[in-house]
Amino acid sequence: MGLESQIKLPVIEFSEENLKPGSSAWASACIEVRRALEEYGCFEAEFEKMPRRIHDAAFAGAEELFRLPTEVKMRNTSTKPYFEYFGQYKTLPLYESMAIDHPTSLDAATNFTNLMWPAGNDRFRESAQSYSELVTELDRTVARMLFESYGVGYYHDYYSKNTNYLLRYIKYNEPEMEQSNEGLLPHADKTFFSIIHQGKVSGLQVKVKDDQWIDVPPSPTSFIFMAGEALMAWSNDRIASCYHQVILKEKGTRYSLGTFSFITGTVHILEELVDETHPIKYNPFDHFEFLHFVKQNLGTNSNPCLIKAFSGL
Numbered sequence: 001m002g003l004e005s006q007i008k009l010p011v012i013e014f015s016e017e018n019l020k021p022g023s024s025a026w027a028s029a030c031i032e033v034r035r036a037l038e039e040y041g042c043f044e045a046e047f048e049k050m051p052r053r054i055h056d057a058a059f060a061g062a063e064e065l066f067r068l069p070t071e072v073k074m075r076n077t078s079t080k081p082y083f084e085y086f087g088q089y090k091t092l093p094l095y096e097s098m099a100i101d102h103p104t105s106l107d108a109a110t111n112f113t114n115l116m117w118p119a120g121n122d123r124f125r126e127s128a129q130s131y132s133e134l135v136t137e138l139d140r141t142v143a144r145m146l147f148e149s150y151g152v153g154y155y156h157d158y159y160s161k162n163t164n165y166l167l168r169y170i171k172y173n174e175p176e177m178e179q180s181n182e183g184l185l186p187h188a189d190k191t192f193f194s195i196i197h198q199g200k201v202s203g204l205q206v207k208v209k210d211d212q213w214i215d216v217p218p219s220p221t222s223f224i225f226m227a228g229e230a231l232m233a234w235s236n237d238r239i240a241s242c243y244h245q246v247i248l249k250e251k252g253t254r255y256s257l258g259t260f261s262f263i264t265g266t267v268h269i270l271e272e273l274v275d276e277t278h279p280i281k282y283n284p285f286d287h288f289e290f291l292h293f294v295k296q297n298l299g300t301n302s303n304p305c306l307i308k309a310f311s312g313l
């Protein structure tokens, strides 16, 4: 066995028991979440509360969505940077994606659905909403656990009130013989949290200690939580953003669902996270101004960590 196969992502189980704030199971999950993020920048959440039918309906929705003609998919536009349709890139020929801004909101989910299917598609709309209800609830729980473990549980209120969630449907065609199997180049997200849920076909790899890439196998109840650059700054560099990529080694079209959290307004650097061993590294910043900055400064082929350039001290 090679060294690589020995490293596995930390797995944290979210069960009825530890989802209860204040319980002793909750308290140990808080510690596990913080440890995993500080050590790996990511972890696998085993979320048994995700019903199989919601998982299946969300991926059936993805397949239906990508069957639409390209000109219809391109109606998915936004004034927010990185919230729109992506695809038809020469450098990433296998990749295509679309995104719903505020996917838990009935109005937003309906608007997106009607844009794609002018005659409506209740099944799709309902699947997007019920999937994201559960995932965003899990996100708020994980965030609260992390905040509590740093002794800043009060930040949960601000986070929950000001998160802007984005649900992205992602598709990768199977590479042809002569094509590269690179689905998505190495990068760190510009989010607070990113939660990746893979369909049947694997491909996600995350970079861990010693620059090793490890495969993350899919499962209907497994959600990969990754720290984005906003969380890295918020944590005053206690947590590093997670580098990841997609390599298509398995047969078949690959689908994945990304739930991304952004803060509407200021990301604070809390004084509780500053001490002698962690001197302050960032100025507070506006998350969406950061995204605009990224859009202006990101080259097409490289993906540097930009939060330091934007708000580093």
Ligand SMILES: O=C(O)CCC(=O)C(=O)O
Binding pocket: 168, 170, 184, 189, 196, 198, 203, 204, 244, 246, 256, 258
């Ligand atoms: O498809 C995946 O598994 C990862 C997608 C991703 O990294 C992204 O959309 O930022």
Ligand SMILES: [Fe+2]
Binding pocket: 187, 188, 189, 194, 244
């Ligand atoms: Fe990503």
